Amino acid sequence: MDEYLQAALKFEEDGYQFYTKISKETNQPLAKRLFESLAIQENEHAKRIMEIYESLQSGSEVKPASRPAFSLEPEVKKIFYELDKDKKAMPLDNIEGYRLAMEMEKKGYNMYREFAEKVEDKREREFFRLLMEEEKEHLSSLDNVYRFLTGTEEWYAEEESKVWNWMST
Secondary structure (H helix, E strand, O other): OOHHHHHHHHHHHHHHHHHHHHHHHOOOHHHHHHHHHHHHHHHHHHHHHHHHHHHHHHOOOOOOOOOOOOOHHHHHHHHHHHOOHHHHOOOOOOHHHHHHHHHHHHHHHHHHHHHHHHOOOHHHHHHHHHHHHHHHHHHHHHHHHHHHHHOHHHHHHHOOOOOOHHHHO
């Protein structure tokens, strides 16, 4: 397997394991749903990496990279509106795990940027750029929910959510 695809596959598989574990250890409902959603996306990334690898190996055409149908925002938005005020106000437990998640997404973004610059195959390059953008979206989502849960008053005063303005309702 191409070294970049292999590294990407390991990163996404590790991410899936991490988010699955942390979602089970987290009690705050909004954070829990975000971690569950991230686990699903990491698993989808791993599947797509395998598809690309198999296509490159067999010499068949690689399907163009596209954004997945699954998106974080609707998942988190759904639970946000389902929660009563007290549950939304529940403190974020497992703050260290949350910080590790943000660091992992930064690492993924930087890794995919490097891979996109180094690979020769245009299809791989496009795919790594797509993954780079998704890691950026993951980090932004994590940051937005983290700041909402750890400093709600500050979050409202500063910008009423750069990413998800519906959280200010």
